[in-house]
Amino acid sequence: MTAGPVAGLPRRRRWRGMLALGITTVLVALCCAGGVTALFLADPTTEDNALLLSSFGCGESGPVDANGNLPRIDPYGEAQVRNAAIIINVGAELSVPPKGWVIAVATAMQxxxxxxxxxxxxxxxxxxxxxxxxxxxxxxxTPAQLRDPTYAARKFYEKLLTVKGWQQMPLTEAAQKVQVSAFPDAYAKHEPLATQIVNTLADGAARAAGTVSELRCAAGDEIAASGWTAPVGEGIVSGFRTAARPSHHGVDLGSGRGTPIRAAAAGRVLVSRCDADSAPPWSCDSDGSPSTPGCGWYVDMLHAGNIVTRYCHMVARPHVAVGEQVAAGQVIGLVGTSGRSSGPHLHFEVHINGDRSSRGAVDPVRFMRDVGAPLGAGT
Structure with a gap:
């Protein structure tokens, strides 16, 4: 197998607006499982995120030289990783935003x-x-042209750029618009690893927003090239499984009543209901309290890679229904304080392996930071 030569791209200007470093602050936690508690936490949306993102970048340095020494990225060998590097470099040369690189790599993986x-x-x-x-x-x-990875990648991108609204589509939908495959949903399973490959070969570009000439870390309601975005812009007021709250399997984001809640990534709605109605006299249509059971009005969504996100304490019935396909950033409900809650906020959880129980829960701060959509980065 051969890989045609692609010249390395020049190093790009570092983003001057990197997230500012934070300091330890006193936070008032709007509890999902108790009263209001004062917590002393290092704000995980400032210093920690800035250090991690600056150490790995958001695509500012551009893709690696496809002809240079490339890392092994399991399960792929050197020739396959080189092909991925060529795909990424061609996308950069054509000024295709990094989301297109992720789509192209995932398509070639499939x-x-x-x-x-x-x-x-x-x-x-x-x-x-x-x-x-x-x-x-x-x-x-011609067959000979299509065996040239540079030519093949260029043709893929040229077709992708003709697809209206491709940057707002789920990866698998955008890929299918180009490929017209007999298996239109097959591309989705490759999205997490394709994101990792783009990050590894292009200085964290799957975390990025902006244009190829001025890439920067996504912030606020921007959608990163990975396809993820913060559900609300406000900061964290109660952390994941802290010493004081070891059974708190998500984070609380201190948003005001009525703040729009956005889907963190494209996906399918698994649950959209009230989980307090089964225990009268409680109801999701009135404010909850520390003694009210459950999440109140809430939504669970399934995303590529068998990731599940959960959004609790909405003020009213969610805007989305079970089985509905939802785009990244789409408003799925409004912040409230239904269920076990001491004040308006969004309780946000991330689960892996499709496991919606506490066993599948992971720290949303770390997860969202790694996919380039840090929580509490502002709007």
Whole structure:
């Protein structure tokens, strides 16, 4: 398998507006499982996020040289990682935003496992060849052209850029608009690793927002190239499984009543209901209290990579229904204080492996920081 040469891109100007360093602050926690508590916490949305993001970047230094020494990224070998680097570099040269790089890499992962495949004879899918399994008979180019990773990547991006609204689409939908595959949902499972590959090969570019000429870390309601965004812009007032609250399986974001809650990523609604109605006299249609059971009005959503997010204490019935496909950043409800709550805020959880129980819960601060959508970064 061969990889055509792609010149390395020049180093890009470092973003001058990196998140400011924070200091230890006194926070008043609007508890989901008790009364108002004073907590002394180092604000995880300032110093910690700034240090992590600055150490890994948000794409400011540009992609690596595809002809240089490249890291191994399991389960892919050197030739496959080089092909991924070529895909990323072609996207940068065409000024395609980094979300397009993630889409392109994920597509090639599905179509060829990042391998520059020849015609496979009887095992071939029609006359498909190359990284993206593009078909000469469908006008993509000659077989020889499509075996050139640079050419194949360029043709993929050229088609992607003709898709209206592709940057707002879920990855699998945008990829399908280009590929017209018989398996339109197959691309979604590759999104987490494709994001990791882009981060590794392009200075954390999957964390980025902005244009290729001036990439910067996503903040506020911006959607990072990874496809993730903060559900609200306000800061954290109660942390994940602290010493004082070891059974607090999410974080509380101190938003005011009626603040729009955005879906943290594209996904499908699993739950949209009130979980206090089963225990009268409590109701989600009135303010809760520390003695009121449950999440109040809440939503669970399933995302690519079998990630589940949870949004609790909404002021009224959520805006979305079970089974609905939701875009990243779409408003799914409004902040309130229903259920076990001592004041308006959003209780936000992240679960892995599709496990909606406490066993699957992970620290939302770390997770959201790693996908480039740090909590509490402001609007």
């Amino acid at each position: 179509e060829s496992a990042l391998s520059n495949l020849p015609h496979l004879g009887a095992n071939n899918d029609h006359d498909s060849v190359g990284l993206f399994q593009q078909r000469p008979s469908q006008g993509w180019g």
